[in-house]
Amino acid sequence: MFKKNRHGIQIKSAEQLEKMRAAGLVVGRTLELLRRSVEPGMTPLDLDVIAEKAIRDEGAIPSFKGYQGFPATICASVNDEVVHGIPTNVRKLREGDLISIDCGAILDGWHGDSAVTVGVGEVDPELTELMRVTEESMWRGIAALEVGRRLSDIGHEIEKFVRSQGRRFGIPQEYGGHGIGTEMHMDPWIANHGKPGKGPVLEAGMCLAIEPMVNLGTDRTRVLADDWTVVTMDGKPSAHFEHSVAVTHNGPWVLTALDGGKERLAQL
Ligand code: MG
Ligand code: MG
Numbered sequence: 640m641f642k643k644n645r646h647g648i649q650i651k652s653a654e655q656l657e658k659m660r661a662a663g664l665v666v667g668r669t670l671e672l673l674r675r676s677v678e679p680g681m682t683p684l685d686l687d688v689i690a691e692k693a694i695r696d697e698g699a700i701p702s703f704k705g706y707q708g709f710p711a712t713i714c715a716s717v718n719d720e721v722v723h724g725i726p727t728n729v730r731k732l733r734e735g736d737l738i739s740i741d742c743g744a745i746l747d748g749w750h751g752d753s754a755v756t757v758g759v760g761e762v763d764p765e766l767t768e769l770m771r772v773t774e775e776s777m778w779r780g781i782a783a784l785e786v787g788r789r790l791s792d793i794g795h796e797i798e799k800f801v802r803s804q805g806r807r808f809g810i811p812q813e814y815g816g817h818g819i820g821t822e823m824h825m826d827p828w829i830a831n832h833g834k835p836g837k838g839p840v841l842e843a844g845m846c847l848a849i850e851p852m853v854n855l856g857t858d859r860t861r862v863l864a865d866d867w868t869v870v871t872m873d874g875k876p877s878a879h880f881e882h883s884v885a886v887t888h889n890g891p892w893v894l895t896a897l898d899g900g901k902e903r904l905a906q907l
Contacts, residue, residue: 641821642844648827649820650844656885656892658749659820659846662699663883663894665744666751669693671897673713673742677757679734683715683726686740694744702743702750702823709867714741714754721811721852721860721869721877722754734760737770739879743823750823752848753895754881765855766876772808773853773878776800778903780816780831780849781884784891790838794830797851809858811877814869816850819883841886846894850881 642650651659672693673686691712694701701712709725716724716739717732724739732738741754756770780797794815801808816829827839831851854860856875863870871877882900885892893900 644839644842646827646839648818648839648845649825650842651820651846651885652844655749656844658747659751659883659885660892660894662744662746662749663751663753664897665694665697665699665746666742666753666883667895667897668697669744670740670742670753670755673740674755674757677732677738677759679732679760681732682728682730683717683724683732683738684728686715687711687713687726690742697746699744699746702745702752706823712742715739716868716877716879718876719871719874721854721871722814722879723867723869725865725867732759735762737762737766737876737878739877741879741881748821750819750821751895752819752823752881752883754850754879756878756880769808769853769855769876770878772801772804773851774880776851776853777849777880777882778907780851781882781891781893781900782904782907784841784847784884784886786841786843786886786888788841789836790827790829790841791833792835793847793849794833795835798832801853809854809856809871811852811854811858811860813860814852816848816881819846819848843886843888845886846883847886848881848883850879852877852879
C-alpha cells in the first residue's frame with residue numbers, strides 16, 4: 640500500500656496524491672493566514688497560537704509539535720535565525736524584522752510542509768531582495784521536478800539562480816529539502832546546491848519538499864544552546880521558503896500552494 644522505488648523513495652498513487660494535496664492545502668491556508676497576521680508588536684508565540692488553531696480547526700494535526708521534542712506548531716526564525724527557531728513571547732516583532740515561518744500538518748495520515756519569510760512592516764530593500772532571491776530560487780528548483788530529470792538538478796537550479804544575482808549570498812550546505820508523504824522527513828535528502836545530472840531519476844508520484852535557505856552573508860551557520868535554533872555565523876539575516884511538491888506527468892504540482900503553483904510556474 641505504501642509503494643517505494645528501488646531508491647527507497649515513496650511513490651504515491653493518484654488517490655494518495657489527492658490526500659497529499661488535502662494536507663498541503665491545510666498548510667497552505669495556515670501559512671497564508673500567518674503571512675497576513677504578521678505585524679509589529681506581535682510575538683512569534685502569538686503566531687504559533689494562530690497556527691495551531693487553524694490546523695486543528697481543519698481536523699489536522701500540527702506535525703512539528705513533539706517532533707524530536709520540538710515544543711511548538713511552527714518554527715519561527717527571526718532575522719539572523721535561519722531555521723528551526725522556537726516561537727516564544729520573549730521578544731516582540733519590530734518594524735524591519737524578517738520572520739521565517741515553517742509549518743507542517745498531518746491530515747488523514749499524510750503530511751504537508753511549507754515555509755515563507757515575511758517582512759515585519761516596512762523592511763530594508765536589501766532584505767526585500769533577499770526574500771525575492773530566496774523565493775525565486777525555490778520556484779527554479781520546483782520547476783526542475785519533471786519526470787525523467789535527476790534529483791541533483793533541483794539543487795543545481797537553486798544554486799545557479801542564487802549565484803546569478805550579482806552579489807554573494809550564502810547557501811547553507813548542511814540543510815536541504817526532503818521526501819515527504821506518510822512521514823514528514825523521508826528519503827531522499829535534497830541539497831540546495833551542486834552539480835546537475837546526478838542521483839535518482841524523478842518519477843511521477845514522488846513528493847518532495849523543496850526548501851532553499853539563503854543568507855545575506857556567509858553560508859556558515861551554528862546551532863544555539865536550545866539545540867534547535869540555527870543562526871548565521873556572521874549575524875546577518877537569512878530567508879527560507881518551502882513548498883511540498885508532487886512530480887506528475889503534467890509537471891510539478893505544488894501541493895502547499897493554493898493554486899497548485901500554476902501562476903508562479905507559468906512566469907518562469
Ligand atoms: Mg518545513
Ligand atoms: Mg521541510
